[in-house]
Amino acid sequence: EKMRKRIQRHLNQRSEMLSGISHDLRTPLTRLKLQLAMLKQKEISENMSKDIDEMEKMLNDYLQFAKTQIREDTVLINLNNLLNSIKNSFNNSNFFFNDSDTTVELKGRPTALKRSFENIIQNGLKYGNKVYVEVQKGNNRVLVLIDDDGPGIPDSEYDNVFKPFYKIDKGRADSKSSVGLGLSIASDIVRSHGGNIKLNKSLIKFE
Numbered sequence: 208e209k210m211r212k213r214i215q216r217h218l219n220q221r222s223e224m225l226s227g228i229s230h231d232l233r234t235p236l237t238r239l240k241l242q243l244a245m246l247k248q249k250e251i252s253e254n255m256s257k258d259i260d261e262m263e264k265m266l267n268d269y270l271q272f273a274k275t276q277i278r279e280d281t282v283l284i285n286l287n288n289l290l291n292s293i294k295n296s297f298n299n300s301n302f303f304f305n306d307s308d309t310t311v312e313l314k315g316r317p318t319a320l321k322r323s324f325e326n327i328i329q330n331g332l333k334y335g336n337k338v339y340v341e342v343q344k345g346n347n348r349v350l351v352l353i354d355d356d357g358p359g360i361p362d363s364e365y366d367n368v369f370k371p372f373y374k375i376d377k378g379r380a381d382s383k384s385s386v387g388l389g390l391s392i393a394s395d396i397v398r399s400h401g402g403n404i405k406l407n408k409s410l411i412k413f414e
Contacts, residue, residue: 229270236262268389279316286311286342286349293324294340299332305341313349315400323396324351326389331355360406368406 236259243259246252287306294304324340331338335357343350360368368390397404 229266232262232266236266279318281314281316283312284315284317284320286313286351289317289321290324290340290342290351293321293328297325297328297332301332301337302328303337303339305339307342307344309344311342311344311349313400316396319396320400323393324353326393327353330389331357334358 239259240256243252243255287310290304291306294302328338328340331353332355335355337356339352339354341352341354343352370391394404
């Protein structure tokens with residue numbers, strides 16, 4: 208029990224530090240944005256604005272990572288409702304949730320799980336055209352299947368993509384504005400629920 212409390216205290220301190228750093232950096236970035244808006248040299252202003260936007264996206268990633276470390280109360284979650292709420296929030300006709308007639312419930316932290324699923328779905332919509340989600344109830348376990356029609360991840364990268372700050376294609380256009388935390392966050396959340404996340408040719412499984 209003492210060890211568990213020490214670990215939790217360490218996680219909380221780490222998340223508070225990350226949040227603090229990220230919030231502190233927002234203030235000078237906002238000032239820079241205001242100063243840029245007043246610049247007459249539009250070309251310089253536009254280029255600098257792009258750099259600031261990229262920095263802001265990175266800060267949002269750091270903040271999201273920090274928030275996953277903060278403890279949330281465990282409650283009984285209706286996964287059907289949770290995934291339907293994600294579908295409604297995305298409001299994207301290319302996102303399909305095959306809702307089951309069977310109510311699937313599990314005990315967990317709803318905000319954290321929602322963030323985990325959203326990270327994967329967002330990736331699918333970003334690199335593919337359509338994303339399909341299904342939830343299944345097995346013997347003493349719940350299975351969430353997420354499929355998309357994107358190019359997929361090479362087999363050799365399956366383990367690497369779960370590492371924090373790892374990016375497969377560092378030359379890709381969006382690579383600069385991302386710190387490579389999406390799958391790491393998803394994996395961290397699922398494992399903290401006693402679950403597992405697996406990749407294969409076309410599916411991501413949350414067990």
